[in-house]
Amino acid sequence: MLEIEGLTKRFGGVAALDGVRMRVSAGRVHVLPEENGAGKSTLLKCLSGVHRPDGGAMRLGGERFAPHDPREAERAGLRFVHQEINLVPGFTAYENAFVGRPYPRRRGLIAWRAMRARFAEVRDRHGLDLDLDMPVGRLSVAKCQIVEILRALMDEARILVLDEPTASLSQSEAAMLHRVVRRLAGEGRAIIYVSHRLDEIFEVADDYTVLRNGRTVGEGSLKSTTREGIVSLMAGEEIVDAAPEVHHRRGTPVLELSGFRPAPSRPLVDITAYQGEVIGLYGVVGSGRSTFLKAAWGAKPNASGRIAVNGNAMPPAGIAARLAAGVAYVPEDRRNSGLIMQHSVLDNVVLPRLETCRAAKPLPLISWRKARAGARTVLARLNVRYRRLDHRVSTLSGGNQQKIMMGRWPAETTRLLLADEPTRGVDVRSKAEIHGMCRRLAEGGAAVIFVTSDMEELLALATRILVMAGGSIVLDTPNRNVTRQSILDAVFSRPGSTPTEALGGAE
Amino acid sequence: MTFLSRFGTLVGLVAIIALFSALSPDSFAKPSNLVNITQQMSLLAIVALGATFVMALSEFDLSVGAVVSMAGIVSVTLFGLGWGIIPAILVTLALGFCVGCVSGFLIATWRMPSFIMTLAMGTIVGGATFWISDGATLFSNIPAAFRDLGRGYLLGIPVLTLWAVAATLFALLVLDHTELGRRMLAIGGNREAARLTGVPVVRSTVWAFGLCTLFAAAAGLLLAARLGSAHPTGGNGFLLQAYAAAFLGMTAFRDGQANAAGTLLGAAIIAVVANGLTILGVPNYLQDIFTGLIIIGAVLVRNIARTSP
Numbered sequence: 001m002l003e004i005e006g007l008t009k010r011f012g013g014v015a016a017l018d019g020v021r022m023r024v025s026a027g028r029v030h031v032l033p034e035e036n037g038a039g040k041s042t043l044l045k046c047l048s049g050v051h052r053p054d055g056g057a058m059r060l061g062g063e064r065f066a067p068h069d070p071r072e073a074e075r076a077g078l079r080f081v082h083q084e085i086n087l088v089p090g091f092t093a094y095e096n097a098f099v100g101r102p103y104p105r106r107r108g109l110i111a112w113r114a115m116r117a118r119f120a121e122v123r124d125r126h127g128l129d130l131d132l133d134m135p136v137g138r139l140s141v142a143k144c145q146i147v148e149i150l151r152a153l154m155d156e157a158r159i160l161v162l163d164e165p166t167a168s169l170s171q172s173e174a175a176m177l178h179r180v181v182r183r184l185a186g187e188g189r190a191i192i193y194v195s196h197r198l199d200e201i202f203e204v205a206d207d208y209t210v211l212r213n214g215r216t217v218g219e220g221s222l223k224s225t226t227r228e229g230i231v232s233l234m235a236g237e238e239i240v241d242a243a244p245e246v247h248h249r250r251g252t253p254v255l256e257l258s259g260f261r262p263a264p265s266r267p268l269v270d271i272t273a274y275q276g277e278v279i280g281l282y283g284v285v286g287s288g289r290s291t292f293l294k295a296a297w298g299a300k301p302n303a304s305g306r307i308a309v310n311g312n313a314m315p316p317a318g319i320a321a322r323l324a325a326g327v328a329y330v331p332e333d334r335r336n337s338g339l340i341m342q343h344s345v346l347d348n349v350v351l352p353r354l355e356t357c358r359a360a361k362p363l364p365l366i367s368w369r370k371a372r373a374g375a376r377t378v379l380a381r382l383n384v385r386y387r388r389l390d391h392r393v394s395t396l397s398g399g400n401q402q403k404i405m406m407g408r409w410p411a412e413t414t415r416l417l418l419a420d421e422p423t424r425g426v427d428v429r430s431k432a433e434i435h436g437m438c439r440r441l442a443e444g445g446a447a448v449i450f451v452t453s454d455m456e457e458l459l460a461l462a463t464r465i466l467v468m469a470g471g472s473i474v475l476d477t478p479n480r481n482v483t484r485q486s487i488l489d490a491v492f493s494r495p496g497s498t499p500t501e502a503l504g505g506a507e
Numbered sequence: 508m509t510f511l512s513r514f515g516t517l518v519g520l521v522a523i524i525a526l527f528s529a530l531s532p533d534s535f536a537k538p539s540n541l542v543n544i545t546q547q548m549s550l551l552a553i554v555a556l557g558a559t560f561v562m563a564l565s566e567f568d569l570s571v572g573a574v575v576s577m578a579g580i581v582s583v584t585l586f587g588l589g590w591g592i593i594p595a596i597l598v599t600l601a602l603g604f605c606v607g608c609v610s611g612f613l614i615a616t617w618r619m620p621s622f623i624m625t626l627a628m629g630t631i632v633g634g635a636t637f638w639i640s641d642g643a644t645l646f647s648n649i650p651a652a653f654r655d656l657g658r659g660y661l662l663g664i665p666v667l668t669l670w671a672v673a674a675t676l677f678a679l680l681v682l683d684h685t686e687l688g689r690r691m692l693a694i695g696g697n698r699e700a701a702r703l704t705g706v707p708v709v710r711s712t713v714w715a716f717g718l719c720t721l722f723a724a725a726a727g728l729l730l731a732a733r734l735g736s737a738h739p740t741g742g743n744g745f746l747l748q749a750y751a752a753a754f755l756g757m758t759a760f761r762d763g764q765a766n767a768a769g770t771l772l773g774a775a776i777i778a779v780v781a782n783g784l785t786i787l788g789v790p791n792y793l794q795d796i797f798t799g800l801i802i803i804g805a806v807l808v809r810n811i812a813r814t815s816p
Binding site for chain 1: 680683684685686687689690692693696697699700701702703704705706707762763
């Protein structure tokens with residue numbers, strides 16, 4: 001039904017898609033086993049008309065398919081159910097189903113009964129169980145997924161794309177969803193199913209396409225492959241060269257966590273980070289990495305357990321104590337929680353180091369002369385390209401913004417750097433510079449913990465590798481003789497395990 | 508930032524002054540009238556400068572009008588109880604400061620919407636003010652020395668103008684030259700980013716709301732001193748005008764940020780329009796219409812200046 005051939009898409013100099021091939025047939029469930037950054041989200045955005053591909057062709061039912069915008073994709077019969085739930089909590093299921101669609105009218109007013117009846121008919125046609133009159137805010141996550149799916153099915157859908165639909169479902173809820181998906185395929189639709197849970201892939205899907213670095217590296221029927229086959233396709237065969245030199249001699253502990261719970265109903269985490277270590281924290285999206293890092297920074301009010309920095313106990317929540325102890329934090333989402341985009345470069349650089357810009361030590365008065373001079377020094381050291389200090393920080397490139405987020409913390413006093421995806425969406429040169437910053441900090445006796453979804457980066461930068469799945473550390477190893485394969489094995493090693501409920505936070 | 512987006516509002520004020528000067532050269536453009544305008548705008552400027560602190564946080568404090576009224580009633584009541592001038596002033600200012608601190612604390616810790624929280628706080632303060640005063644205008648027992656704070660001249664300049672200058676300098680100092688001020692603006696720019704960068708959000712928010720109502724209480728004291736009386740709703744009219752001035756101020760000098768100099772400029776525009784139209788014999792309600800149109804115009808010009816490169 002859907003044929004994709006040689007699809008490419010570049011962002012700047014980076015090829016997000018570089019020759020994707022995919023064949024999706026009617027009546028079958030087609031799975032895209034997902035590894036972070038393989039190109040899946042770009043592919044879905046090309047399908048939904050958000051991005052325009054740079055090359056290659058898509059054909060739908062034999063006809064050329066090149067949607068300019070999401071409406072056109074919708075008219076062609078594609079429906080998307082995104083990972084995040086996008087419902088109005090105070091509306092009932094049927095009211096939600098009509099958001100963005102013309103409401104049925106009766107004498108100019110909304111025909112509530114007709115609306116409800118239409119939705120009930122769709123629900124019954126697909127044999128689903130759902131309370132129509134409950135506001136969706138009071139439904140379980142699984143039921144909300146069902147509402148999302150029914151919304152997508154309100155008018156005839158030829159292809160239904162489900163993006164990680166089970167990411168936050170329990171085992172039994174996931175099983176129910178699988179039955180729904182099988183039935184929808186049985187009615188002749190094509191289903192594209194994105195999942196990072198290898199255990200469910202074999203349960204629900206017929207065919208697969210594996211992407212790696214934006215390229216199709218394997219496709220076919222799941223009947224003729226195995227779990228190990230898929231994992232090795234995702235991992236690729238490659239020799240990791242130039243793994244960083246591992247410090248055999250461990251320094252004193254910088255960060256000690258014991259019985260630390262980043263958020264209620266998350267598993268306990270015990271980690272000790274030593275001086276000179278660059279710890280890479282890997283895991284799929286939703287594994288709890290960001291929540292963990294944020295909690296270590298003291299920004300999760302419900303964290304509990306024991307945490308000490310340089311031997312001094314800290315409250316489980318509270319940023320001020322971390323700051324005083326020389327901890328620094330770089331959040332994942334630089335646009336919404338990192339920098340203040342509409343403020344100047346100067347304001348953003350100076351914010352965490354206001355104390356260093358005082359006109360006279362005892363008074364909290366700022367000397368702007370000192371602040372400007374200090375900011376210029378920082379920016380020069382970081383090799384940030386900017387035109388004027390009072391230009392908005394949003395006018396800088398992503399790489400320069402990221403370097404500012406890392407480098408504005410006073411390096412002399414930083415004992416521990418917590419960086420969440422420090423190089424996402426950053427050009428190669430800035431990436432190398434950011435890696436350099438991490439290494440220099442570690443050489444200076446600090447510890448660095450960074451979260452990454454980029455396997456290459458993990459293997460190239462980390463001296464020690466931690467893998468997180470479902471909120472627990474499932475692998476803790478020095479970066480020696482580690483391969484992509486062994487890391488992915490750890491990520492997917494727990495069949496039947498489900499990521500605990502998606503808790504607030506970036507992931 | 509282009510010249511227009513930075514100084515457009517200032518150019519607007521100059522144009523308005525030029526227009527009124529041309530229309531009534533004998534009365535508007537007289538130096539004594541211009542000095543008079545600085546006095547007329549002074550209390551509005553002080554309330555608006557206070558509001559600038561919470562606008563820096565991208566929040567609102569709707570209790571400022573009620574706090575202005577309260578300050579007058581409380582101080583005059585204390586005089587009636589035989590209190591001295593300085594203790595009465597200090598207690599009134601402290602009370603004003605506390606009103607904002609309570610609002611700010613609840614807003615910061617419980618994430619109450621500031622609009623609702625301060626609307627409720629303003630209602631409470633207004634009710635308490637009525638209670639204290641029995642709804643009556645108070646004008647007895649006001650010491651002459653207190654009245655001098657709001658009338659009279661120093662070196663030929665009205666004292667009220669001097670108070671407004673002092674308030675402007677203080678607000679400028681706090682917002683642009685203290686860590687507290689920069690933190691307030693950071694919170695206003697992006698609360699979550701500021702929090703994750705280690706900005707003490709609760710403390711900064713409490714300070715901003717406290718300073719806001721402190722300024723309102725100061726304006727209330729000066730109002731009572733100037734009038735020689737206190738009315739339980741005498742300050743309520745300042746609320747909307749103060750935010751009008753602060754919004755006008757956000758269109759000037761800084762890229763859409765609350766700033767003290769801009770707020771002063773906004774207050775000046777409102778005062779000049781009121782004064783000029785009164786001299787021309789235009790009725791009050793038309794003045795309000797003009798003020799509203801000027802605010803819309805200023806924001807439009809700023810947005811156009813910003814979008815065109």
